[in-house]
Amino acid sequence: MNATELSELLTPSGFFRFLAQQAKLDPEEVKRIYRLGMPWGLWPPDLDISHEAVEAGVGLFTYLAALQPLIDMDTEGKEAQLTAYEATLIGGEATQPFPAVRAYVEKVAALSGKDEETICSLLHALYVYRRRVGQLSIQKISESSRHRMEQDQADANVKLQRALVVETDQHNGLL
Numbered sequence: 001m002n003a004t005e006l007s008e009l010l011t012p013s014g015f016f017r018f019l020a021q022q023a024k025l026d027p028e029e030v031k032r033i034y035r036l037g038m039p040w041g042l043w044p045p046d047l048d049i050s051h052e053a054v055e056a057g058v059g060l061f062t063y064l065a066a067l068q069p070l071i072d073m074d075t076e077g078k079e080a081q082l083t084a085y086e087a088t089l090i091g092g093e094a095t096q097p098f099p100a101v102r103a104y105v106e107k108v109a110a111l112s113g114k115d116e117e118t119i120c121s122l123l124h125a126l127y128v129y130r131r132r133v134g135q136l137s138i139q140k141i142s143e144s145s146r147h148r149m150e151q152d153q154a155d156a157n158v159k160l161q162r163a164l165v166v167e168t169d170q171h172n173g174l175l
Contacts, residue, residue, distance in 0.1 A: 006061070006136040015129070022125030025118070033122060037108035040126060041078075064137035071134055075127045086120050 008014035013027075016034070020027040034040065053063035064071075081098040085105060105119045112119070 002136070003140060006133070006140060009129070009133055009136070018129055018132070019122060019125040022128050023118070023121040025122070030122065030125075033108065033112045033114060033119070036111040037104075037119070037122075040123075061137040061140045064134055065141045068134040068138060071130055075130050079124070079127050082120060082123055086117075089116055089120070 009018055016027045016031045019025075019034070020030045023030060025033075050060060053060045056063060058066075081101045082105075084098055085101045088102070105116050105123070108114075108119045109116045
């Protein structure tokens with residue numbers, strides 16, 4: 001796991017750089033489009049990750065790792081809706097079941113002066129971002145747990161060694 005990558009992804013510059021790489025756009029252009037299109041619904045609705053992690057008394061990475069199955073389900077649903085909308089851009093059937101996706105993409109395209117395909121590309125990049133942050137959070141928690149277990153084992157070994165020394169000393173003193 002790359003703890004540096006996770007920390008970087010959680011900074012504004014890292015966030016925009018990641019989106020730019022995924023969408024194959026300039027980071028400054030991504031930042032401009034992103035700001036014009038706010039809110040993007042990066043996380044599931046009504047989810048204030050930082051606040052809820054504090055209320056739960058757990059770290060942000062632990063909270064993200066625990067929520068990853070929910071976030072993955074939400075992402076899959078959003079990607080399916082976006083893919084259905086994208087089909088209409090290349091001459092497919094009109095998307096009736098997901099008018100909110102169409103309205104949002106068209107609104108951001110109009111505000112930013114970009115085409116709908118570019119906005120869809122940025123949305124896909126956001127979904128990749130969600131998954132990557134979740135994966136790295138899970139890895140960080142797993143590594144932290146493994147490190148704690150290794151440290152606990154090392155501490156237990158030291159205690160055992162000390163107890164053996166004391167017992168040996170006591171035994172030798174009795175001889």
